[in-house]
Amino acid sequence: MNSLKKYIAEFIGTFVLVFFACGTATVVGCNSECGSGYLLTALAFGLVIVAMAYSIGNISGCHINPAVSIAMLINKSLSFKDFLGYIVAQFAGATAGAAALKAVVGKESTLGANGLYDDKWLISFIIEVILTFVFVFAILGVTSKVENSSVSGIVIGLTLTLVHILGISFTGTSVNPARSFGPAIFVGGDALSSLWVFIAAPLVGGVLAALVYKFLAGKKSE
Numbered sequence: 001m002n003s004l005k006k007y008i009a010e011f012i013g014t015f016v017l018v019f020f021a022c023g024t025a026t027v028v029g030c031n032s033e034c035g036s037g038y039l040l041t042a043l044a045f046g047l048v049i050v051a052m053a054y055s056i057g058n059i060s061g062c063h064i065n066p067a068v069s070i071a072m073l074i075n076k077s078l079s080f081k082d083f084l085g086y087i088v089a090q091f092a093g094a095t096a097g098a099a100a101l102k103a104v105v106g107k108e109s110t111l112g113a114n115g116l117y118d119d120k121w122l123i124s125f126i127i128e129v130i131l132t133f134v135f136v137f138a139i140l141g142v143t144s145k146v147e148n149s150s151v152s153g154i155v156i157g158l159t160l161t162l163v164h165i166l167g168i169s170f171t172g173t174s175v176n177p178a179r180s181f182g183p184a185i186f187v188g189g190d191a192l193s194s195l196w197v198f199i200a201a202p203l204v205g206g207v208l209a210a211l212v213y214k215f216l217a218g219k220k221s222e
Contacts, residue, residue, distance in 0.1 A: 007085045009056040011093035013064035016052060018097030018182045021045040022112030026105050030112075030168050038168060041112075045173075046161030053153025061143075062153075065176040066090055067206030071136045074210035087178075094182030102186050111183035113191035114198045117170040121194065124171050125201045131163040132175040132205025133212075140213040174198040175205070 024044035028037035053062045061078075063069045069086045072078040078086070101111055116124045138159040142152045160175070167173030174180040180198035184191040 003085060006060040007089040009060040010064055010086050010089040013052040013056050013062055014090045014093030014178050015097040017048050017064055018094045018179055019101050021048045022183055023101050025112035026109050042161045042164035045164050046157040049160050050153050050157035066178055067132050067136055067202040068139055070203055071206040071210035090178040091181055094178040098182030098186050111187055113183040113187045114172040114174045114180045116194045121197050125197050127170045128174055128201035129205040131167045132202040133209045135159055135163050135175050136206045136209035137213055175202050177202050
């Protein structure tokens, strides 16, 4: 498969993720006391993954997340060249998605940007590492067998919904550096100053998930 086509697919997938999922968070709100908006946002993130997995999964693998791409790199399912191309495409797609969303909902919107839990970076970092670990770990598991291909998109989408159901109350749930980057650069302020947490923590979670999965699933020595 032509690498450029993969990068375009990753751009489109990440654009859709930010525009529709962060857009849902913007429109319905993420206050856990208002259950409907809270759950709709969690479902929006999961449903986008399902839709994109069955749309571009056969083209690029539908990573649309640098934390997933770095895990695939570690597991040798992605070349370093494609890893770099995926990262650029994902950040570009997220930026374009946030720009389009801002044009639709107006400049005063938060665009679904992430924020520190109780203004504390360390606990926010730990939460994001755990959430990302679970998400990426599930991806590595369900995609490890070809026979799971027909259901992998659903499993991954439901897992993303799961981590959002817990994580929204704390950080808004990132688990995806690109998803956090797009909205933050347009919102600015606290969202931009804390952006490093939502870039670094998911990457750490993705690396840990890859290493743990590799250890658990590795072949036993003869």
